[in-house]
Amino acid sequence: MSIEVSGLNKTFGDFVALDDVNVSLPKGQLTALLGPSGGGKSTLLRIIAGLEKADSGSVTIEGVDATDLPAQKRNVGFVFQHYAVFKHMTVAKNVAFGLEIRKRPKDEIERRVAELLELVHLSQFAHRLPSQLSGGQRQRMALARALAVEPSVLLLDEPFGALDAKVRKELRDWLRRLHDDVHVTTVFVTHDQEEALEVADEIVVVDQGRVEQVGTPDQLYDEPANDFVMSFLGDVTHLGGLTLRPHDIELDATPRLAGGVEGTIARLVRIGFEVRVTVHTVDGDEVSVVVTRAHARSLGLAEGRTVWLTPAAGAAVVPRMVLAG
Protein backbone atom coordinates (compact mmCIF):
# COMPACT_ATOMS: atom_id res chain seq x y z
CA MET A 1 0.00 0.00 0.00
CA SER A 2 1.28 3.42 -0.89
CA ILE A 3 -0.90 5.51 1.39
CA GLU A 4 -2.42 4.22 4.61
CA VAL A 5 -4.81 6.43 6.50
CA SER A 6 -6.21 5.21 9.77
CA GLY A 7 -8.53 6.61 12.39
CA LEU A 8 -8.39 10.12 10.97
CA ASN A 9 -10.54 12.75 12.68
CA LYS A 10 -10.72 16.44 11.93
CA THR A 11 -13.12 19.13 13.05
CA PHE A 12 -13.30 22.82 12.22
CA GLY A 13 -15.10 24.31 15.18
CA ASP A 14 -18.42 22.45 15.34
CA PHE A 15 -18.12 21.11 11.83
CA VAL A 16 -16.94 17.51 11.56
CA ALA A 17 -14.84 17.33 8.39
CA LEU A 18 -13.51 13.79 8.90
CA ASP A 19 -15.02 11.16 11.14
CA ASP A 20 -12.77 8.15 11.83
CA VAL A 21 -11.57 7.72 8.25
CA ASN A 22 -9.64 4.58 7.29
CA VAL A 23 -8.41 4.11 3.72
CA SER A 24 -5.61 2.22 2.01
CA LEU A 25 -4.58 3.44 -1.40
CA PRO A 26 -2.62 0.97 -3.51
CA LYS A 27 0.69 1.81 -5.17
CA GLY A 28 0.83 3.02 -8.74
CA GLN A 29 -2.90 3.52 -9.12
CA LEU A 30 -5.01 6.47 -10.01
CA THR A 31 -7.54 6.90 -7.23
CA ALA A 32 -10.43 9.35 -7.08
CA LEU A 33 -11.80 10.77 -3.85
CA LEU A 34 -15.38 11.39 -4.89
CA GLY A 35 -18.10 13.12 -2.95
CA PRO A 36 -20.25 16.21 -2.66
CA SER A 37 -18.77 19.60 -1.75
CA GLY A 38 -18.06 19.94 1.94
CA GLY A 39 -17.95 16.18 2.37
CA GLY A 40 -14.38 16.16 3.65
CA LYS A 41 -12.51 14.81 0.63
CA SER A 42 -10.29 17.88 0.18
CA THR A 43 -9.53 17.91 3.89
CA LEU A 44 -8.46 14.27 3.66
CA LEU A 45 -6.18 15.07 0.72
CA ARG A 46 -4.67 18.08 2.49
CA ILE A 47 -3.99 16.01 5.60
CA ILE A 48 -2.21 13.40 3.47
CA ALA A 49 -0.10 16.21 1.99
CA GLY A 50 0.65 17.70 5.40
CA LEU A 51 -1.03 21.02 4.56
CA GLU A 52 -3.59 20.41 7.29
CA LYS A 53 -3.16 18.68 10.61
CA ALA A 54 -5.56 15.97 11.75
CA ASP A 55 -6.96 16.06 15.29
CA SER A 56 -6.17 12.37 15.65
CA GLY A 57 -5.23 9.39 13.52
CA SER A 58 -2.22 8.54 11.41
CA VAL A 59 -0.99 8.82 7.84
CA THR A 60 1.62 6.47 6.38
CA ILE A 61 3.18 7.18 3.00
CA GLU A 62 5.24 4.44 1.34
CA GLY A 63 5.71 2.73 4.67
CA VAL A 64 6.93 5.88 6.45
CA ASP A 65 4.83 7.28 9.27
CA ALA A 66 4.16 10.79 8.00
CA THR A 67 1.68 11.87 10.67
CA ASP A 68 4.03 14.40 12.23
CA LEU A 69 6.17 15.17 9.19
CA PRO A 70 5.89 18.73 7.84
CA ALA A 71 4.69 19.09 4.25
CA GLN A 72 8.18 19.75 2.88
CA LYS A 73 9.50 16.42 4.16
CA ARG A 74 6.73 14.21 2.77
CA ASN A 75 7.90 14.16 -0.83
CA VAL A 76 4.37 14.62 -2.03
CA GLY A 77 3.39 16.44 -5.20
CA PHE A 78 0.36 18.64 -4.69
CA VAL A 79 -1.74 20.30 -7.38
CA PHE A 80 -4.22 22.98 -6.33
CA GLN A 81 -7.60 23.76 -7.85
CA HIS A 82 -6.54 27.33 -8.55
CA TYR A 83 -3.07 26.27 -9.77
CA ALA A 84 -1.07 28.17 -7.09
CA VAL A 85 1.44 29.20 -9.73
CA PHE A 86 4.40 31.29 -8.64
CA LYS A 87 3.34 34.45 -10.41
CA HIS A 88 6.71 36.17 -10.43
CA MET A 89 8.57 33.24 -12.03
CA THR A 90 8.65 32.02 -15.60
CA VAL A 91 7.10 28.68 -16.48
CA ALA A 92 10.54 27.01 -16.52
CA LYS A 93 11.43 28.54 -13.13
CA ASN A 94 8.16 27.32 -11.67
CA VAL A 95 8.90 23.79 -12.77
CA ALA A 96 12.51 24.04 -11.60
CA PHE A 97 11.53 25.26 -8.12
CA GLY A 98 11.53 21.93 -6.30
CA LEU A 99 14.81 20.89 -7.92
CA GLU A 100 16.49 24.18 -7.03
CA ILE A 101 15.36 23.78 -3.43
CA ARG A 102 16.98 20.34 -3.52
CA LYS A 103 20.17 21.93 -4.85
CA ARG A 104 20.46 19.68 -7.89
CA PRO A 105 23.22 20.51 -10.39
CA LYS A 106 22.26 23.18 -12.91
CA ASP A 107 22.53 21.04 -16.03
CA GLU A 108 20.42 18.32 -14.45
CA ILE A 109 17.71 20.87 -13.56
CA GLU A 110 17.74 22.22 -17.10
CA ARG A 111 17.45 18.78 -18.63
CA ARG A 112 14.68 17.69 -16.29
CA VAL A 113 12.67 20.90 -16.78
CA ALA A 114 12.93 20.51 -20.56
CA GLU A 115 11.71 16.90 -20.27
CA LEU A 116 8.77 17.83 -18.10
CA LEU A 117 7.72 20.76 -20.25
CA GLU A 118 7.81 18.37 -23.19
CA LEU A 119 5.61 15.97 -21.23
CA VAL A 120 2.98 18.62 -20.51
CA HIS A 121 3.28 20.19 -23.98
CA LEU A 122 4.49 23.57 -22.75
CA SER A 123 8.01 23.62 -24.20
CA GLN A 124 7.36 26.70 -26.31
CA PHE A 125 6.09 28.61 -23.25
CA ALA A 126 9.15 27.99 -21.05
CA HIS A 127 10.08 31.65 -20.81
CA ARG A 128 6.61 33.10 -20.43
CA LEU A 129 5.08 34.21 -17.18
CA PRO A 130 2.12 32.20 -15.86
CA SER A 131 -0.15 35.21 -16.40
CA GLN A 132 0.33 34.70 -20.14
CA LEU A 133 -1.01 31.14 -20.02
CA SER A 134 -4.59 29.86 -20.16
CA GLY A 135 -6.11 28.05 -17.20
CA GLY A 136 -5.52 24.62 -18.70
CA GLN A 137 -1.91 25.48 -19.48
CA ARG A 138 -1.35 26.78 -15.96
CA GLN A 139 -2.68 23.57 -14.50
CA ARG A 140 -0.42 21.49 -16.75
CA MET A 141 2.49 23.62 -15.59
CA ALA A 142 1.50 23.05 -11.97
CA LEU A 143 1.41 19.34 -12.68
CA ALA A 144 4.89 19.42 -14.23
CA ARG A 145 6.12 21.37 -11.21
CA ALA A 146 4.72 18.74 -8.84
CA LEU A 147 6.17 15.88 -10.91
CA ALA A 148 9.62 17.50 -11.09
CA VAL A 149 10.58 16.40 -7.60
CA GLU A 150 9.68 12.79 -8.38
CA PRO A 151 7.12 12.60 -5.58
CA SER A 152 6.20 9.25 -4.07
CA VAL A 153 2.55 10.27 -4.41
CA LEU A 154 0.83 12.89 -6.51
CA LEU A 155 -2.20 14.59 -4.95
CA LEU A 156 -4.59 16.72 -6.99
CA ASP A 157 -7.27 18.82 -5.32
CA GLU A 158 -10.15 19.33 -7.78
CA PRO A 159 -7.51 19.86 -10.46
CA PHE A 160 -9.94 20.65 -13.26
CA GLY A 161 -12.62 22.32 -11.18
CA ALA A 162 -11.78 25.86 -12.29
CA LEU A 163 -11.66 25.05 -16.01
CA ASP A 164 -14.43 25.19 -18.57
CA ALA A 165 -16.13 21.96 -19.64
CA LYS A 166 -14.23 21.37 -22.86
CA VAL A 167 -10.77 21.91 -21.40
CA ARG A 168 -11.75 19.83 -18.40
CA LYS A 169 -12.59 16.90 -20.62
CA GLU A 170 -9.32 17.21 -22.56
CA LEU A 171 -7.23 17.43 -19.41
CA ARG A 172 -9.04 14.49 -17.90
CA ASP A 173 -8.12 12.25 -20.85
CA TRP A 174 -4.63 13.65 -20.79
CA LEU A 175 -4.22 12.94 -17.07
CA ARG A 176 -5.24 9.34 -17.65
CA ARG A 177 -2.66 8.92 -20.44
CA LEU A 178 -0.04 10.72 -18.38
CA HIS A 179 -0.64 8.37 -15.50
CA ASP A 180 -0.29 5.37 -17.81
CA ASP A 181 3.15 6.75 -18.78
CA VAL A 182 4.41 7.92 -15.43
CA HIS A 183 2.80 5.42 -13.02
CA VAL A 184 3.16 7.56 -9.94
CA THR A 185 0.58 6.81 -7.27
CA THR A 186 -2.02 9.49 -7.85
CA VAL A 187 -5.00 10.62 -5.81
CA PHE A 188 -7.37 13.26 -7.07
CA VAL A 189 -10.35 14.89 -5.49
CA THR A 190 -13.47 15.49 -7.54
CA HIS A 191 -17.17 16.03 -7.09
CA ASP A 192 -17.83 15.05 -10.70
CA GLN A 193 -18.85 11.39 -10.80
CA GLU A 194 -18.32 11.20 -14.55
CA GLU A 195 -14.74 12.38 -14.11
CA ALA A 196 -14.13 9.76 -11.43
CA LEU A 197 -15.76 6.93 -13.36
CA GLU A 198 -13.86 7.77 -16.51
CA VAL A 199 -10.37 8.36 -15.16
CA ALA A 200 -9.88 6.46 -11.92
CA ASP A 201 -8.71 2.88 -11.31
CA GLU A 202 -10.31 3.06 -7.93
CA ILE A 203 -12.86 5.37 -6.35
CA VAL A 204 -13.26 6.27 -2.69
CA VAL A 205 -16.69 7.78 -2.07
CA VAL A 206 -16.59 10.25 0.81
CA ASP A 207 -19.61 11.96 2.33
CA GLN A 208 -20.11 13.85 5.59
CA GLY A 209 -16.61 12.99 6.73
CA ARG A 210 -17.01 9.26 6.25
CA VAL A 211 -15.90 6.79 3.61
CA GLU A 212 -19.07 5.36 2.10
CA GLN A 213 -17.49 2.86 -0.29
CA VAL A 214 -14.19 1.95 -1.91
CA GLY A 215 -14.04 0.09 -5.19
CA THR A 216 -13.39 0.11 -8.92
CA PRO A 217 -15.72 2.23 -11.06
CA ASP A 218 -17.54 -0.95 -12.15
CA GLN A 219 -17.97 -2.19 -8.59
CA LEU A 220 -19.33 1.13 -7.47
CA TYR A 221 -21.68 1.45 -10.37
CA ASP A 222 -22.90 -2.15 -10.35
CA GLU A 223 -22.84 -2.89 -6.63
CA PRO A 224 -23.32 0.37 -4.77
CA ALA A 225 -23.07 -0.15 -1.03
CA ASN A 226 -25.98 2.08 -0.25
CA ASP A 227 -28.52 4.53 -1.50
CA PHE A 228 -26.11 7.48 -1.25
CA VAL A 229 -23.40 5.91 -3.43
CA MET A 230 -25.99 4.81 -5.91
CA SER A 231 -27.59 8.22 -6.22
CA PHE A 232 -24.27 10.05 -6.28
CA LEU A 233 -22.94 8.03 -9.21
CA GLY A 234 -25.87 8.76 -11.50
CA ASP A 235 -29.59 9.38 -11.82
CA VAL A 236 -31.80 7.14 -9.71
CA THR A 237 -35.47 6.52 -9.33
CA HIS A 238 -37.59 4.47 -6.99
CA LEU A 239 -39.75 1.55 -7.96
CA GLY A 240 -41.56 -0.30 -5.21
CA GLY A 241 -39.05 -0.68 -2.36
CA LEU A 242 -36.03 -0.37 -4.61
CA THR A 243 -33.65 2.35 -5.73
CA LEU A 244 -32.44 1.81 -9.28
CA ARG A 245 -31.38 3.64 -12.42
CA PRO A 246 -34.03 4.98 -14.82
CA HIS A 247 -32.54 3.03 -17.74
CA ASP A 248 -32.66 -0.22 -15.75
CA ILE A 249 -36.45 -0.34 -15.79
CA GLU A 250 -38.28 -2.38 -18.40
CA LEU A 251 -41.32 -0.65 -19.72
CA ASP A 252 -44.08 -2.64 -21.39
CA ALA A 253 -47.39 -1.71 -22.96
CA THR A 254 -48.93 -4.99 -21.74
CA PRO A 255 -48.50 -6.87 -18.41
CA ARG A 256 -45.88 -9.25 -19.90
CA LEU A 257 -43.69 -10.04 -16.88
CA ALA A 258 -44.71 -11.20 -13.44
CA GLY A 259 -44.39 -8.53 -10.76
CA GLY A 260 -44.86 -5.65 -13.15
CA VAL A 261 -46.13 -2.46 -11.57
CA GLU A 262 -48.95 -0.74 -13.36
CA GLY A 263 -48.88 2.99 -13.95
CA THR A 264 -49.85 5.86 -16.20
CA ILE A 265 -47.49 7.97 -18.28
CA ALA A 266 -47.62 11.50 -16.90
CA ARG A 267 -44.93 13.11 -19.03
CA LEU A 268 -42.74 12.31 -22.04
CA VAL A 269 -39.58 14.30 -22.77
CA ARG A 270 -37.44 13.45 -25.74
CA ILE A 271 -33.74 14.39 -25.58
CA GLY A 272 -31.89 13.30 -28.71
CA PHE A 273 -31.84 9.52 -28.87
CA GLU A 274 -33.44 8.95 -25.49
CA VAL A 275 -36.92 9.50 -24.13
CA ARG A 276 -37.51 10.28 -20.47
CA VAL A 277 -40.81 8.99 -19.25
CA THR A 278 -42.44 9.92 -15.96
CA VAL A 279 -44.87 7.27 -14.77
CA HIS A 280 -47.34 7.56 -11.89
CA THR A 281 -47.79 4.04 -10.55
CA VAL A 282 -50.88 2.65 -8.88
CA ASP A 283 -48.78 2.43 -5.68
CA GLY A 284 -48.52 6.21 -5.72
CA ASP A 285 -44.84 6.41 -6.80
CA GLU A 286 -43.53 8.80 -9.40
CA VAL A 287 -41.02 6.76 -11.41
CA SER A 288 -38.59 8.01 -14.04
CA VAL A 289 -37.79 5.65 -16.87
CA VAL A 290 -35.38 6.19 -19.74
CA VAL A 291 -35.97 4.31 -22.98
CA THR A 292 -34.49 4.68 -26.43
CA ARG A 293 -36.34 6.65 -29.05
CA ALA A 294 -36.86 3.51 -31.14
CA HIS A 295 -38.25 1.57 -28.17
CA ALA A 296 -40.66 4.36 -27.28
CA ARG A 297 -41.88 4.52 -30.85
CA SER A 298 -42.33 0.76 -31.18
CA LEU A 299 -44.46 0.70 -28.03
CA GLY A 300 -46.40 3.72 -29.18
CA LEU A 301 -45.84 5.56 -25.88
CA ALA A 302 -47.91 8.66 -25.24
CA GLU A 303 -48.98 10.68 -22.25
CA GLY A 304 -51.94 9.10 -20.49
CA ARG A 305 -51.18 5.53 -21.60
CA THR A 306 -51.10 2.69 -19.12
CA VAL A 307 -47.78 0.83 -18.89
CA TRP A 308 -46.18 -1.87 -16.74
CA LEU A 309 -42.77 -1.43 -15.09
CA THR A 310 -40.29 -4.11 -13.98
CA PRO A 311 -36.64 -3.86 -12.88
CA ALA A 312 -34.46 -5.10 -15.77
CA ALA A 313 -32.60 -8.39 -15.31
CA GLY A 314 -29.11 -7.62 -13.94
CA ALA A 315 -30.01 -4.10 -12.86
CA ALA A 316 -28.07 -2.55 -9.99
CA VAL A 317 -30.55 -2.07 -7.19
CA VAL A 318 -30.34 -1.17 -3.52
CA PRO A 319 -33.13 -1.21 -0.96
CA ARG A 320 -34.71 2.18 -0.71
CA MET A 321 -33.77 4.17 2.38
CA VAL A 322 -36.66 5.42 4.44
CA LEU A 323 -35.97 9.09 3.99
CA ALA A 324 -34.17 8.88 0.66
CA GLY A 325 -35.11 11.51 -1.88
Added chain:
Amino acid sequence: MTTYLLRLVAATYLFLLVAWPVSLVAVNTFDDGFASIRALFADPDIVVALRLSAYVAAVSVIVNTLFGVTISMLLVRYEFPGKRVLNALLDLPLSVSPIVVGLALVLVYGGRYGWFGPTLQGWGFDVIFSTPGIIMATAFVALPLMIREVVPVLEEVGVEQEQAAQSLGASGWQSFWRITLPSIKWGVVYGVVMTLARSLGEFGAVKVVSGNVLGQTRTATLVVEEKYLNFDQQGAYATAFLLAMVSVACIVVVAIIRPKNQH
Protein backbone atom coordinates in the same frame (compact mmCIF):
# COMPACT_ATOMS: atom_id res chain seq x y z
CA MET B 1 -22.28 65.38 -15.12
CA THR B 2 -21.86 63.97 -11.62
CA THR B 3 -18.35 62.75 -12.43
CA TYR B 4 -17.35 66.23 -13.62
CA LEU B 5 -18.75 67.76 -10.47
CA LEU B 6 -16.95 65.24 -8.27
CA ARG B 7 -13.73 65.82 -10.17
CA LEU B 8 -14.08 69.54 -9.74
CA VAL B 9 -14.66 69.18 -6.00
CA ALA B 10 -11.67 66.85 -5.60
CA ALA B 11 -9.41 69.05 -7.71
CA THR B 12 -10.38 72.23 -5.88
CA TYR B 13 -9.93 70.59 -2.53
CA LEU B 14 -6.50 69.21 -3.41
CA PHE B 15 -5.44 72.52 -4.92
CA LEU B 16 -6.42 74.63 -1.93
CA LEU B 17 -5.13 72.17 0.65
CA VAL B 18 -2.06 70.61 -0.94
CA ALA B 19 -0.89 71.85 -4.31
CA TRP B 20 -1.09 75.59 -3.77
CA PRO B 21 0.56 75.77 -0.31
CA VAL B 22 3.30 73.31 -1.25
CA SER B 23 4.04 75.10 -4.51
CA LEU B 24 4.29 78.38 -2.58
CA VAL B 25 7.03 76.79 -0.46
CA ALA B 26 8.95 76.16 -3.67
CA VAL B 27 8.24 79.67 -4.95
CA ASN B 28 9.45 81.24 -1.71
CA THR B 29 12.53 79.06 -1.66
CA PHE B 30 13.61 80.25 -5.08
CA ASP B 31 12.72 83.90 -4.53
CA ASP B 32 16.35 84.81 -5.15
CA GLY B 33 17.50 81.79 -7.13
CA PHE B 34 19.59 79.11 -5.48
CA ALA B 35 21.04 81.45 -2.87
CA SER B 36 18.92 80.18 0.02
CA ILE B 37 19.71 76.55 -0.76
CA ARG B 38 23.39 77.34 -1.01
CA ALA B 39 23.24 79.19 2.29
CA LEU B 40 21.84 76.06 3.93
CA PHE B 41 24.71 73.86 2.83
CA ALA B 42 27.20 76.51 3.87
CA ASP B 43 26.05 76.28 7.49
CA PRO B 44 27.79 73.26 9.13
CA ASP B 45 25.10 72.96 11.83
CA ILE B 46 22.41 72.61 9.22
CA VAL B 47 24.41 70.03 7.30
CA VAL B 48 24.64 68.07 10.56
CA ALA B 49 20.87 68.39 10.99
CA LEU B 50 20.19 67.20 7.44
CA ARG B 51 22.55 64.28 7.93
CA LEU B 52 20.94 63.38 11.24
CA SER B 53 17.50 63.44 9.63
CA ALA B 54 18.69 61.21 6.79
CA TYR B 55 20.36 58.81 9.22
CA VAL B 56 17.34 58.62 11.51
CA ALA B 57 14.99 58.10 8.56
CA ALA B 58 17.20 55.35 7.11
CA VAL B 59 17.45 53.44 10.39
CA SER B 60 13.74 53.87 11.05
CA VAL B 61 12.96 52.51 7.57
CA ILE B 62 15.17 49.46 8.14
CA VAL B 63 13.76 48.75 11.58
CA ASN B 64 10.16 49.25 10.48
CA THR B 65 10.62 47.14 7.37
CA LEU B 66 11.92 44.22 9.42
CA PHE B 67 9.32 44.52 12.17
CA GLY B 68 6.53 45.61 9.86
CA VAL B 69 6.84 42.63 7.53
CA THR B 70 7.22 40.23 10.46
CA ILE B 71 4.17 41.60 12.27
CA SER B 72 2.17 41.60 9.03
CA MET B 73 3.02 37.91 8.48
CA LEU B 74 1.97 37.21 12.05
CA LEU B 75 -1.31 39.08 11.64
CA VAL B 76 -2.27 37.56 8.31
CA ARG B 77 -0.92 34.01 8.48
CA TYR B 78 -1.40 33.00 12.10
CA GLU B 79 -4.23 32.78 14.59
CA PHE B 80 -3.36 33.50 18.19
CA PRO B 81 -5.05 34.85 21.30
CA GLY B 82 -4.79 38.61 21.55
CA LYS B 83 -4.61 39.14 17.80
CA ARG B 84 -7.35 41.77 17.87
CA VAL B 85 -5.64 43.61 20.69
CA LEU B 86 -2.37 43.64 18.75
CA ASN B 87 -4.19 44.87 15.68
CA ALA B 88 -5.74 47.73 17.62
CA LEU B 89 -2.43 48.61 19.29
CA LEU B 90 -0.80 48.91 15.88
CA ASP B 91 -3.08 51.81 15.00
CA LEU B 92 -2.18 53.64 18.19
CA PRO B 93 0.85 55.46 16.75
CA LEU B 94 -1.40 56.92 14.05
CA SER B 95 -4.14 57.99 16.41
CA VAL B 96 -2.06 59.38 19.25
CA SER B 97 -0.40 62.78 18.94
CA PRO B 98 3.35 62.48 18.36
CA ILE B 99 3.90 64.75 21.36
CA VAL B 100 2.33 62.09 23.54
CA VAL B 101 4.65 59.50 22.00
CA GLY B 102 7.62 61.69 22.86
CA LEU B 103 6.53 62.22 26.43
CA ALA B 104 5.81 58.52 26.87
CA LEU B 105 9.30 57.63 25.69
CA VAL B 106 10.80 60.15 28.13
CA LEU B 107 8.83 58.52 30.95
CA VAL B 108 10.37 55.15 30.18
CA TYR B 109 13.84 56.00 28.92
CA GLY B 110 14.49 59.43 30.47
CA GLY B 111 18.07 59.49 31.81
CA ARG B 112 17.21 60.95 35.21
CA TYR B 113 13.67 59.99 36.17
CA GLY B 114 12.69 57.45 33.53
CA TRP B 115 11.51 53.97 34.46
CA PHE B 116 14.30 52.23 32.58
CA GLY B 117 16.50 55.20 31.58
CA PRO B 118 18.81 55.40 34.63
CA THR B 119 19.66 51.69 34.26
CA LEU B 120 20.54 52.20 30.61
CA GLN B 121 22.52 55.30 31.49
CA GLY B 122 24.40 53.27 34.09
CA TRP B 123 25.55 51.09 31.18
CA GLY B 124 26.68 54.21 29.36
CA PHE B 125 23.76 54.26 26.96
CA ASP B 126 21.83 57.50 26.51
CA VAL B 127 18.47 57.28 24.84
CA ILE B 128 16.70 60.55 25.52
CA PHE B 129 18.38 63.71 24.19
CA SER B 130 20.39 61.47 21.90
CA THR B 131 20.14 59.74 18.52
CA PRO B 132 18.65 56.42 19.80
CA GLY B 133 15.72 58.32 21.29
CA ILE B 134 15.12 60.18 18.04
CA ILE B 135 15.18 56.91 16.12
CA MET B 136 12.79 55.26 18.58
CA ALA B 137 10.33 58.13 18.43
CA THR B 138 10.46 58.20 14.65
CA ALA B 139 10.14 54.43 14.27
CA PHE B 140 7.22 54.37 16.71
CA VAL B 141 5.30 57.02 14.84
CA ALA B 142 5.93 55.44 11.40
CA LEU B 143 5.37 51.77 12.37
CA PRO B 144 1.76 51.37 11.14
CA LEU B 145 2.59 52.62 7.64
CA MET B 146 4.53 49.51 6.60
CA ILE B 147 1.99 47.19 8.18
CA ARG B 148 -0.99 48.89 6.57
CA GLU B 149 0.71 48.59 3.17
CA VAL B 150 1.80 44.97 3.51
CA VAL B 151 -1.20 43.37 5.24
CA PRO B 152 -3.69 43.82 2.37
CA VAL B 153 -1.17 42.56 -0.18
CA LEU B 154 -0.40 39.50 1.94
CA GLU B 155 -4.11 38.82 2.28
CA GLU B 156 -4.65 39.12 -1.43
CA VAL B 157 -1.73 36.85 -2.34
CA GLY B 158 -3.13 34.09 -0.14
CA VAL B 159 -1.39 31.03 1.24
CA GLU B 160 -1.59 28.66 -1.71
CA GLN B 161 1.69 29.66 -3.31
CA GLU B 162 3.45 29.22 0.04
CA GLN B 163 1.80 25.84 0.52
CA ALA B 164 2.83 24.81 -2.98
CA ALA B 165 6.40 25.84 -2.20
CA GLN B 166 6.35 23.82 1.01
CA SER B 167 5.00 20.71 -0.67
CA LEU B 168 7.86 21.10 -3.16
CA GLY B 169 10.31 20.87 -0.28
CA ALA B 170 10.86 24.50 0.69
CA SER B 171 11.37 25.30 4.36
CA GLY B 172 9.41 28.16 5.91
CA TRP B 173 12.37 30.48 5.43
CA GLN B 174 12.93 29.43 1.79
CA SER B 175 9.28 29.85 0.96
CA PHE B 176 9.34 33.31 2.55
CA TRP B 177 12.39 34.46 0.58
CA ARG B 178 11.55 32.89 -2.74
CA ILE B 179 7.76 33.14 -2.81
CA THR B 180 6.23 35.46 -0.20
CA LEU B 181 8.68 38.34 -0.37
CA PRO B 182 8.69 38.62 -4.18
CA SER B 183 4.88 38.58 -4.18
CA ILE B 184 4.57 41.37 -1.61
CA LYS B 185 7.51 43.31 -3.06
CA TRP B 186 5.46 46.32 -4.16
CA GLY B 187 3.62 46.53 -0.88
CA VAL B 188 6.98 46.65 0.88
CA VAL B 189 8.34 49.25 -1.55
CA TYR B 190 5.33 51.48 -0.92
CA GLY B 191 5.69 50.88 2.80
CA VAL B 192 9.34 51.97 2.60
CA VAL B 193 8.42 55.14 0.70
CA MET B 194 5.67 56.06 3.16
CA THR B 195 7.88 55.27 6.15
CA LEU B 196 10.74 57.27 4.71
CA ALA B 197 8.54 60.29 4.04
CA ARG B 198 6.93 60.12 7.46
CA SER B 199 10.27 59.62 9.22
CA LEU B 200 11.90 62.57 7.49
CA GLY B 201 8.96 64.76 8.39
CA GLU B 202 8.47 63.68 12.02
CA PHE B 203 8.47 66.69 14.28
CA GLY B 204 6.49 66.49 17.53
CA ALA B 205 7.85 63.31 19.06
CA VAL B 206 11.37 64.17 17.96
CA LYS B 207 11.12 67.62 19.44
CA VAL B 208 10.35 66.16 22.87
CA VAL B 209 12.99 63.42 22.95
CA SER B 210 15.83 65.08 21.05
CA GLY B 211 16.53 68.02 23.32
CA ASN B 212 17.01 70.06 20.13
CA VAL B 213 20.74 70.67 20.65
CA LEU B 214 22.15 72.66 17.76
CA GLY B 215 24.70 70.72 15.75
CA GLN B 216 24.00 67.53 17.71
CA THR B 217 20.40 66.44 18.08
CA ARG B 218 18.59 69.02 15.98
CA THR B 219 16.93 67.37 12.96
CA ALA B 220 15.91 69.06 9.72
CA THR B 221 12.28 69.55 10.80
CA LEU B 222 13.46 71.20 14.02
CA VAL B 223 15.70 73.46 11.91
CA VAL B 224 12.64 74.56 9.96
CA GLU B 225 10.84 75.54 13.14
CA GLU B 226 13.89 77.23 14.63
CA LYS B 227 14.53 79.28 11.52
CA TYR B 228 10.87 80.22 11.20
CA LEU B 229 10.69 81.41 14.80
CA ASN B 230 13.88 83.41 14.32
CA PHE B 231 12.40 85.27 11.35
CA ASP B 232 14.73 83.48 8.91
CA GLN B 233 11.79 82.68 6.66
CA GLN B 234 13.93 82.15 3.61
CA GLY B 235 15.99 79.48 5.38
CA ALA B 236 12.87 77.83 6.79
CA TYR B 237 11.29 77.58 3.35
CA ALA B 238 14.50 76.25 1.80
CA THR B 239 14.81 73.48 4.41
CA ALA B 240 11.13 72.63 4.12
CA PHE B 241 11.51 72.49 0.36
CA LEU B 242 14.41 70.02 0.64
CA LEU B 243 12.36 67.78 2.93
CA ALA B 244 9.37 67.85 0.63
CA MET B 245 11.47 67.14 -2.43
CA VAL B 246 12.87 63.92 -1.00
CA SER B 247 9.34 62.59 -0.42
CA VAL B 248 8.13 63.70 -3.84
CA ALA B 249 11.21 62.14 -5.45
CA CYS B 250 10.51 58.81 -3.71
CA ILE B 251 6.92 58.69 -4.92
CA VAL B 252 7.90 59.67 -8.46
CA VAL B 253 10.65 57.06 -8.63
CA VAL B 254 8.31 54.31 -7.46
CA ALA B 255 5.63 55.39 -9.91
CA ILE B 256 8.18 55.13 -12.72
CA ILE B 257 9.80 51.80 -11.85
CA ARG B 258 6.61 49.97 -10.86
CA PRO B 259 5.59 47.66 -13.75
CA LYS B 260 2.26 48.56 -15.29
CA ASN B 261 0.64 45.11 -15.18
CA GLN B 262 1.09 44.94 -11.43
CA HIS B 263 -1.67 46.52 -9.44
